[in-house]
Amino acid sequence: MSKVFGTITDNDNEYGFLATVGQELAWQMAQDWIAERMAEFSLTTSIFVEGKTEAFKTRYKKPGAGYLQERNSQGRYGAAKAAGSWDVAYPLWDKGVSHSWNDVDVAKLSGLELSNHIETGMMSYITSFRHDVLHRIFDNVQETYTDPDHGDLSIEPLANGDTATYPPITGAPVDEATEDHYLGTAYTAANIDDDNNPLVTMRKDLEHHFGGGTTGGANVICFCNDAQTEQLGALTDFREVPDNFLVVGDNVDVPNRLPMAPGITLGRSNGVWVQQWDFVPANYLLMIHLEEAAPLMMRHDPMSMELGTGDFMLVNTNELFPFTESIWRARYGLGAGNRLNGVVAYVAGTSSYTVPSVYT
Amino acid sequence: MANEVALTAARIAVIDVHNAEIFSFKAEAALTEGQALYFVAANGTVGVADANASGKQQFRGIALQAVAAGQTVDVLKRGCVAGYTVSTLSYDDPIYLSDTAGSLSTAAGTMTVNCARVVPVNDKDLTKVLYIDANWNRIWA
Numbered sequence: 001m002s003k004v005f006g007t008i009t010d011n012d013n014e015y016g017f018l019a020t021v022g023q024e025l026a027w028q029m030a031q032d033w034i035a036e037r038m039a040e041f042s043l044t045t046s047i048f049v050e051g052k053t054e055a056f057k058t059r060y061k062k063p064g065a066g067y068l069q070e071r072n073s074q075g076r077y078g079a080a081k082a083a084g085s086w087d088v089a090y091p092l093w094d095k096g097v098s099h100s101w102n103d104v105d106v107a108k109l110s111g112l113e114l115s116n117h118i119e120t121g122m123m124s125y126i127t128s129f130r131h132d133v134l135h136r137i138f139d140n141v142q143e144t145y146t147d148p149d150h151g152d153l154s155i156e157p158l159a160n161g162d163t164a165t166y167p168p169i170t171g172a173p174v175d176e177a178t179e180d181h182y183l184g185t186a187y188t189a190a191n192i193d194d195d196n197n198p199l200v201t202m203r204k205d206l207e208h209h210f211g212g213g214t215t216g217g218a219n220v221i222c223f224c225n226d227a228q229t230e231q232l233g234a235l236t237d238f239r240e241v242p243d244n245f246l247v248v249g250d251n252v253d254v255p256n257r258l259p260m261a262p263g264i265t266l267g268r269s270n271g272v273w274v275q276q277w278d279f280v281p282a283n284y285l286l287m288i289h290l291e292e293a294a295p296l297m298m299r300h301d302p303m304s305m306e307l308g309t310g311d312f313m314l315v316n317t318n319e320l321f322p323f324t325e326s327i328w329r330a331r332y333g334l335g336a337g338n339r340l341n342g343v344v345a346y347v348a349g350t351s352s353y354t355v356p357s358v359y360t
Numbered sequence: 361m362a363n364e365v366a367l368t369a370a371r372i373a374v375i376d377v378h379n380a381e382i383f384s385f386k387a388e389a390a391l392t393e394g395q396a397l398y399f400v401a402a403n404g405t406v407g408v409a410d411a412n413a414s415g416k417q418q419f420r421g422i423a424l425q426a427v428a429a430g431q432t433v434d435v436l437k438r439g440c441v442a443g444y445t446v447s448t449l450s451y452d453d454p455i456y457l458s459d460t461a462g463s464l465s466t467a468a469g470t471m472t473v474n475c476a477r478v479v480p481v482n483d484k485d486l487t488k489v490l491y492i493d494a495n496w497n498r499i500w501a
Contacts, residue, residue, distance in 0.1 A: 005442035005481055005489060006373025010425070011393075100377050124483075131484060323377045 090299035096329030372443035380439025411469025
């Protein structure tokens, strides 16, 4: 379904086409495509967005850490307490679309035709939402959002090497001072192999925060572009998800309990699900821990304002003869909350991370 | 002509109908969507404007439908319109009446007649469209 701007006119109906006996419209492909995008949207939301909030800022309190004190018979223990936190904030955008038509031209539309025009708005919402999700994940730069009620808010990406400190990682007794989940690799994507294996590096970067036990113990997924499937599929321990229409023979490792995630589950390698999702740009990999809090939070207006909870919905219709206008809107904002659940790698032979242009 | 602004007739459509000025007139001659129009003083109809044809060197709006001579056509005097191929132009580029009858152009014709400007729709891609603004009080000479 492609979108163009403009009110619905006489050029947008098939009234004349259908007036000829023997001609018909095919809607199945459009309906199937919409259904697929809706399903993908649901999965995208569940993987990347932990929940909704009315808050514009969240302070993540850190747990206390460190060692116990030792004393002899007359000494006393010094008082100790937890300290430290990191703040995140969320923007609140107003995004929408209107559909308009005049009374004559709309009368020539069949129900399915009008529905097809209206669903353009829903598809635009899904496209915008997905872009906003992936922008906030792939862009490692803090952004300032000027909230009309709360002033300048700092919208954070995943952990990007800034001054925020996080709870101690596995193997360390004190806070992790600097954490950067935006990686560059010294090798290019074409040179991914068992020795140059980003899956291991990225997985360890998640597991040292969240644990994971032995290899395969963590439910971690790595999203990749089609351009990287050949190299990742060639890793020695890659176990391919078998063809759905084949009965697998004996003595073959078959991945099971497949993840529910957007894209195609290709297989499992190095304790990681390998998932092709072409909205991830070529030469980038994105890894998420599926059993920890998702990285983003979605802000919406306070319930008391009755402006919705961030979903795309019809908010008004205007009548001004001969035109009718229906106005659809979603007021939401996305920002990182759990800044630790997500690792992005730029696999291009450079040690520094570069934001993909499509998500700047 | 090289500088003419191409259009897809079936895609000519006003973007915000509640924030546009649209008037209905009789067509002096056959018209197609997107053509630049002028007022025909002799009979009160609208005809195809032309920057190098005496008497037609003015701009009063664009046709929103294809009609035959004598039929009523809706004319967009002011507002944003889709359907012109302007993606390669720059934002804020001025658009002029062409020396080719009915066409818009990126370069001024024999008579410089300003018709429109390239503006963005505020989507993620900042899609370029034309903002039409016909000055009905203007006398081009």
